[in-house]
Amino acid sequence: MEPVLAACRAALAKPGHVIALTGAGVSAESGIPTFRGKEGYWTIGAREFHPQELATHTAFEAMPWAVWAWYLYRRSVCRHAQPNPGHLALARLAAALPDRFALVTQNVDGLHRRAGSPDAQTYPIHGDISQMRCAADCVPDRWPIPDAVPDLGKGDAVDAAIQAQLVCPRCGGMARPHVLWFDESYDEPRFHLDTVRRLAGRAALVVSAGTSAQTNLPWQVVQLAARAGATIVDVNLEANPFGDIAAGSGGVIRGPAGAALTAIADALISR
Numbered sequence: 708m709e710p711v712l713a714a715c716r717a718a719l720a721k722p723g724h725v726i727a728l729t730g731a732g733v734s735a736e737s738g739i740p741t742f743r744g745k746e747g748y749w750t751i752g753a754r755e756f757h758p759q760e761l762a763t764h765t766a767f768e769a770m771p772w773a774v775w776a777w778y779l780y781r782r783s784v785c786r787h788a789q790p791n792p793g794h795l796a797l798a799r800l801a802a803a804l805p806d807r808f809a810l811v812t813q814n815v816d817g818l819h820r821r822a823g824s825p826d827a828q829t830y831p832i833h834g835d836i837s838q839m840r841c842a843a844d845c846v847p848d849r850w851p852i853p854d855a856v857p858d859l860g861k862g863d864a865v866d867a868a869i870q871a872q873l874v875c876p877r878c879g880g881m882a883r884p885h886v887l888w889f890d891e892s893y894d895e896p897r898f899h900l901d902t903v904r905r906l907a908g909r910a911a912l913v914v915s916a917g918t919s920a921q922t923n924l925p926w927q928v929v930q931l932a933a934r935a936g937a938t939i940v941d942v943n944l945e946a947n948p949f950g951d952i953a954a955g956s957g958g959v960i961r962g963p964a965g966a967a968l969t970a971i972a973d974a975l976i977s978r
């Protein structure tokens with residue numbers, strides 16, 4: 708791990724931003740199933756669905772309450788989870804580097820915020836599972852899912868009393884989870900597209916952690932940053948495309964994100 712920490716310290720001596728790019732693996736140690744792991748599957752009726760089928764506008768149009776049930780179950784898991792050392796390390800980095808640290812996260816679980824990462828330095832590019840917005844887009848606003856909406860277990864249905872809570876406060880139509888679906892596109896107002904691209908283009912260091920590198924904006928972050936001369940480091944239990952890029956740059960840590968991010972934060976803060 709030491710050569711990677713040395714590369715991180717060297718990158719900090721260059722001008723530019725330090726970007727942490729996090730994925731589901733960072734929350735795995737908090738007990739939240741990853742997206743593409745075995746626990747990600749979900750059964751509706753007699754069929755098993757992969758998240759990539761359910762996290763779509765098409766699925767929501769066809770079976771909105773079944774999709775809501777999946778999100779409300781996952782919201783319950785997230786609410787009961789606690790931030791782990793990886794989240795806490797990134798919150799410490801944000802505090803130590805107030806002018807040059809940005810956290811770009813694909814995670815919708817809110818654990819970075821609960822660990823103390825400030826909103827001003829955090830870019831949740833796939834949304835927030837605790838929020839909802841108008842399904843018909845009558846206004847771009849988003850709202851917390853009401854506290855009166857209870858935790859849902861696997862197999863629990865969204866009954867009429869819950870359905871009555873999941874409405875747009877403006878137009879009274881159906882609300883939807885505030886998450887980016889596979890058949891939708893990134894934008895700036897909701898998902899920070901332009902801001903994140905701009906930050907990546909002037910990065911000195913990108914630490915990707917716990918992501919399988921399957922989505923578009925994270926790819927842009929790594930590529931724009933690499934083109935700008937940034938050092939790329941990857942933390943993951945397994946090989947992944949960002950690891951291949953990092954291997955030719957700052958290096959790879961093949962281990963759990965909690966310990967690795969703690970070591971990286973310590974190295975950057977005590978430099």
Ligand code: OAD
Pocket residue numbers: 729730731732733735736741742743744758762813814833886887888889916917918919920921922942943944945947962963964965
């Ligand atoms: P994935 O589930 O695709 O990948 C999780 C990654 O974390 C894998 O590469 C694992 O090897 C790694 N991993 C698991 N546990 C780890 C640990 N303790 N320490 C380090 N690494 C670990 O999740 P994401 O890459 O986040 O998007 O998925 C990206 C996006 O695809 C999600 O945000 C979601 C999904 O579809 C949307 O909903 C738009």
